[in-house]
Amino acid sequence: MIAALLLSFGVIFVAELGDKSQLMAMTYALRYRWWVVLTAITVATAAVHAVSVFFGHFLGMSIPSDLMSILAGLAMLVFGLWTIRGDHLDDDETTRADRVGKSVFLAVMSSFFLAELGDKTMLATITLATDGDWLGIWIGSTIGMVAADALAIAVGALLGRHLPERIIARGAAALFFGFGAWLLWEGLVGAAPVTVISTLTAAVVLLGVGAAYLRHLRRTAAMTPPTDRDEETRTIAR
Template identity: 35%
Template structure:
């Protein structure tokens, strides 16, 4: 269960102010249909993070324990630095016409936006350290914890949450995990 809670917490923090959270806000404001959007986020995240979890599990078979410890430690520290750089949503992230409906549009755009994103890379790193199944369950839950409220509360959420503070706390958590991996 540790893997689940650590993964959920890390991804929920990393998602605050992230490009995919901004995409969630755009989808919510544009379509105003919360359930298909939340289900689309769930489906896209589950697929994306399952692939990332498989990569993380594979990495553990390719690296020895010492190399894995260093790779994880340095990756978490790099993630801490990355957290301090806020994301911006590109104008072309959302298709102008929902060709696949609200659910399909959400799945496709969210999946593509999540490729190479902080939370996907965090999933790879966490799956290299913990049980990948619990990691994928946790990172998916963390993504929904961060994004589902945005769907229902929309723009009000962006004014209530001090994103700069959340980014700093997230960076500190990643740095601590990196140091723990390097020293432990």
Template identity: 35%
Template sequence: MEAFLISTGIVALAEIGDKTQLLAFILAAKFRKPLPIIVGILVATIANHAFAGALGAWITSLVAPGTMRWVLGLSFIAMAVWTLIPDKMDDDEAALARYGVFGTTLIAFFLAEMGDKTQVATVALAAQYQAVVAVVAGTTLGMMIANVPAVLLGDRIANRIPVRVVHAIAAAIFAVLGIATLLGAGGSLGF
């Protein structure tokens, strides 16, 4: 349950102001069809984060526990710093309209998440907790918590969210996880 809750919270916070949330705003404004956009986000996120979670689990099978503790700890601290760097939207990600609303959303979100901080966080969380299903479910829920309101409410909420404060909170959580991991938290997991 801890893996699920931490994964949900971290990704929901980290996603605010992220390029995929900006993409959700753009798609909502362009197509004005929330249901296929939401389903596209869900399917793309499940596919992307399932891959990331499996990668995280696989990495733990290759790396010695002591080394993994350092890799994870430093990864979480790097995620804290990365979370403080604002994302920018690529024009190419919004230029996929020929695939319809669902197809455009699916392709754009899947590609936008490749190498994105929430995908990297999913890899690290899956390695940390060794609970791929709970982590993927949590990170997917976190993505939906951040992106569904963006689709449904669009520009009405974009300017009301204090993005810097939310990013600072997410960065603090990543930093605490990184420091706790470096100090030996998760020892029961073999790190």
């Protein structure tokens, strides 16, 4: 078991360096508390690698990744729009803050889960689990990926202390849109024309609705008296 744990840790840690998931971890750390991001990533990673070990060790097969990449890409577009929107709360809205805090955890966890399905780290875990000790592979691969993403989170948290909030929000949104385009491209390469058309249509509609909603929020904010807007100074991102 120890040999399998060490092998899977090394393989997954190296495979994760420079991967889109590591960049996503750094981006999340720019906007949200590092421990929330790391906890969500740990839960998502443990779940994804449990699925990988199950398919690799017990079934000896892999799962199609095209649909998962498409769903993850659309999820990244949604999170990009959410980042632009921001999460400003009034001082009296403590219960709402708790709910939104939980939604950040769920959003980070779900986006990582979707992004990792079909990723090279998942495929590597499946391959390792085919002939190795499944428990050692699961633990080692999970720790290896979390360790690699923790490095990115540390960089993101450090940068977040030295950058203005507006620049962080815009940069994070741009990265999320980039991740979305990346994942959609991976899912649509070689796909049937019907799949390509329907996916692109869904992405355009999603971005259009999001843009209209953001314009509505800006108009509403412009009509809000300054004294009322000044009260909205606390955000869940910090």
